[in-house]
Amino acid sequence: MEWDWDFAWSIMPTLLAGFRITLIATFLGAIVAAVLGLVFAILRRSSNRWLSRGTSFVVEFIRGTPLLVQLYFIFYVLPDLGLRLPALMAGVIGMGLHYATYAAEVYRGGIESVPRGQWEAARATNLTTRQTWLHVILPQAVPPMIPAMANYLLAMFKETPLLSAITVLELMNQAKSVANSSYRYVEPMTLVGVMFLIVSLLSVIALRWLERRYGRVSQ
Amino acid sequence: MGDWAGYLTLILQGAWVTVKLTLMGSALALVVAFLAGLGRISHHAPIRWLSTAYIEFFRGTSIFVQLFWIYFVLPMTGAELTPMQAGVMALGLNVGAYGAEVVRGAILAVPRGQHEACIAVNLTRWQRLRHVILPQALPLMLPTFCNNAIELLKATSVVSLISLSDMTFQAQVVRSQTGSTLMPFVTILVLYFAMSSAISFGMRRIERRVTRGLDGVR
Numbered sequence: 001m002e003w004d005w006d007f008a009w010s011i012m013p014t015l016l017a018g019f020r021i022t023l024i025a026t027f028l029g030a031i032v033a034a035v036l037g038l039v040f041a042i043l044r045r046s047s048n049r050w051l052s053r054g055t056s057f058v059v060e061f062i063r064g065t066p067l068l069v070q071l072y073f074i075f076y077v078l079p080d081l082g083l084r085l086p087a088l089m090a091g092v093i094g095m096g097l098h099y100a101t102y103a104a105e106v107y108r109g110g111i112e113s114v115p116r117g118q119w120e121a122a123r124a125t126n127l128t129t130r131q132t133w134l135h136v137i138l139p140q141a142v143p144p145m146i147p148a149m150a151n152y153l154l155a156m157f158k159e160t161p162l163l164s165a166i167t168v169l170e171l172m173n174q175a176k177s178v179a180n181s182s183y184r185y186v187e188p189m190t191l192v193g194v195m196f197l198i199v200s201l202l203s204v205i206a207l208r209w210l211e212r213r214y215g216r217v218s219q
Numbered sequence: 220m221g222d223w224a225g226y227l228t229l230i231l232q233g234a235w236v237t238v239k240l241t242l243m244g245s246a247l248a249l250v251v252a253f254l255a256g257l258g259r260i261s262h263h264a265p266i267r268w269l270s271t272a273y274i275e276f277f278r279g280t281s282i283f284v285q286l287f288w289i290y291f292v293l294p295m296t297g298a299e300l301t302p303m304q305a306g307v308m309a310l311g312l313n314v315g316a317y318g319a320e321v322v323r324g325a326i327l328a329v330p331r332g333q334h335e336a337c338i339a340v341n342l343t344r345w346q347r348l349r350h351v352i353l354p355q356a357l358p359l360m361l362p363t364f365c366n367n368a369i370e371l372l373k374a375t376s377v378v379s380l381i382s383l384s385d386m387t388f389q390a391q392v393v394r395s396q397t398g399s400t401l402m403p404f405v406t407i408l409v410l411y412f413a414m415s416s417a418i419s420f421g422m423r424r425i426e427r428r429v430t431r432g433l434d435g436v437r
Contacts, residue, residue, distance in 0.1 A: 064369065064415035065408050066376035069387055073408065076400040158281035165380060172283065185291040193284050200279035 008187040011178050015191055018174030025091055025170060026157045032096025033156065034149070037103025041111070044104065059101045067098045068162050075166040091163040099156050103149065110145035111137065143214040150210050154203045158196065171195065223402075226393045230403065233389030234410055240306055240375045240385060241414070245368055247311025248318055255315065256322025270319065277316035282374045285309045290381045306378035314371045318364065325359040326352060358430045365422035369415045376411075386410060 043055040062070070071094040078085060085093070114137050122132040164173035175188035258270030277285065286309040293300060300308070329352050337347040379388035390403040397403075 061408075061412055064373075065411040066373040066387070068376040068379070069390070069404065069408055069411065072387070072391070073404045076394060077404055080400050158279075159283075161281055161283040162377070172287075176287075179291070186295055189284070189288050189292050193280050193288055196280040196284055197276065201275065204275075204279070 003186060003190075004184070007182070007184060008191060011182075011188060011191070014174050014178055015171060015188070015195070018169060018171035019195060021088070021168065021170040022157075022160045025088065025095065025160050025163055025168065026153070028092040029095035029099065029156055029160075030153050032092060033099035033103050033152070036096060036100035037107055040100055040104035041107035044108065045111075059104060062098060062101045067094065067159060068165060070094050070098060071162060071166050087166050087168045088163075091166055091168045095156055095159065095163075098159075099152055102152050102155075106145050106148045106152070109148070110141040113144055114140045146214045147207060147211045150203075150207055154200060154207070157199065157203075161192075226397065226403070227406070229389050229393060230386060230406055230410070233384055233386035233407075234414075236383065236385040237372070237375050237387075237411075238414070240303075240310065240378060240383075241368075241372045243307045244310030244314065244371050244375070247307060248314040248367070248371060249364075251311055251315030252318025252322050255319035256326070259319065259323045260326060274316045274319050277313050278320075282309060282313045283377050283380075285313055286377060286381060302378065302381050302383040305381060306375070306383050310371055310374055310378075313374065314367050317370070318367055321360050321363045321367070322356075325356040328359055329355045354429075358426065361422060361426045361429065365419055365426075368418050368422065372411070372415055372418060 040055055040059055044052050044059070046052045046055070071091060074085065074094045075087065075090045078090075118136055118140065119132070122136045127136065160170055161172035163170050164176060167173070171192055175192045178188045179185045255270045255273055258266045259274070261267050261270070286305065289309050290300065290302065290305040293305075333351055333355065334347070337351050342351070375385055376387040379385050379391065382388070384392075386407045390407045393403040394400055
């Protein structure tokens with residue numbers, strides 16, 4: 001099968017429309033993941049043993065099962081339980097929830113990387129809890145988190161094609177529908193691959209810069 | 220809704236396909252990880268470039284895109300693949316690229332003195348790798364390999380989209396036949412969780428085995 005430039009060019013607008021949805025889904029998913037991840041991380045540190053154990057189990061469970069199945073669960077099971085969500089929203093919640101469990105680990109790693117002495121010093125100088133977090137712990141905990149978070153953001157971006165399985169019209173789904181109507185697979189599939197590759201390679205360069213700027217944190 | 224046993228059998232058949240995919244994919248990933256990981260620190264520049272290109276390509280695009288590309292585009296160049304072959308290939312090559320970075324990192328983490336000591340006692344390159352470097356690098360790789368194996372297990376669900384009847388595919392079949400959504404999806408979620416727990420349990424045992432005798436060293 002020959003590569004047809006004219007055809008490749010003609011499907012570009014459709015693919016770019018899908019690409020826009022991909023970016024929106026990634027952006028919204030990242031927000032959900034960042035917020036929920038913080039909630040998970042805080043609940044896990046709770047002094048109530050049942051609460052922290054329960055959260056740990058939920059996080060382990062979500063990390064141990066495939067995102068695709070979780071998306072199906074949200075998209076097919078929740079409507080039966082009376083909660084009907086639009087496809088994109090179901091996708092954003094599913095991706096956000098899945099990556100929140102990874103983000104929780106990053107938060108935990110960042111907070112634990114602050115030396116014990118800093119907590120003790122904060123207490124010794126009689127700072128309130130709020131002051132301790134805002135002025136001592138967070139300024140030291142956040143910078144090492146940034147490269148790790150960016151890494152998961154990239155990982156999530158690469159997982160967005162899964163949303164096509166729950167009928168979100170993102171890049172992959174647009175490519176599939178083009179392929180199915182024209183019976184040409186080479187151009188759409190390759191173009192999708194190239195688009196992902198370009199974004200990833202650019203992100204890798206940005207990541208290297210972030211790592212130099214804020215230092216590497218081991219996952 | 221009476222025929223639960225029948226539907227459960229269907230899902231268990233899918234579970235077996237998932238297990239097979241995970242095992243074969245992991246085996247391929249392991250081989251590829253060592254080839255590309257060692258290739259990246261090779262003395263020959265072309266081998267290094269080739270490994271880097273492979274790793275960046277497969278880490279840069281998602282498993283989903285790779286799978287569709289292998290399944291739909293490769294046949295047009297003449298290579299006919301069954302869904303199972305395409306699935307194992309995509310999973311193995313994708314996770315292998317992540318594994319290659321682990322292999323490279325672990326080998327580079329072995330202290331320089333060990334390399335120099337090997338040269339001093341006149342070991343060949345192969346002896347160096349086999350008897351000195353790998354026994355020390357392997358324990359460093361295992362925890363990340365464990366995570367990679369779980370990622371691979373999770374990625375197997377994607378092959379259901381090229382009509383391979385794995386666990387996720389069978390759950391969709393049950394859903395469309397019974398209209399019941401809760402039972403099939405909860406069942407497979409629990410099964411996936413059991414499998415990933417089994418992987419991390421097994422990996423911890425292997426880890427204990429390979430770190431035996433290294434206590435004094437590290």
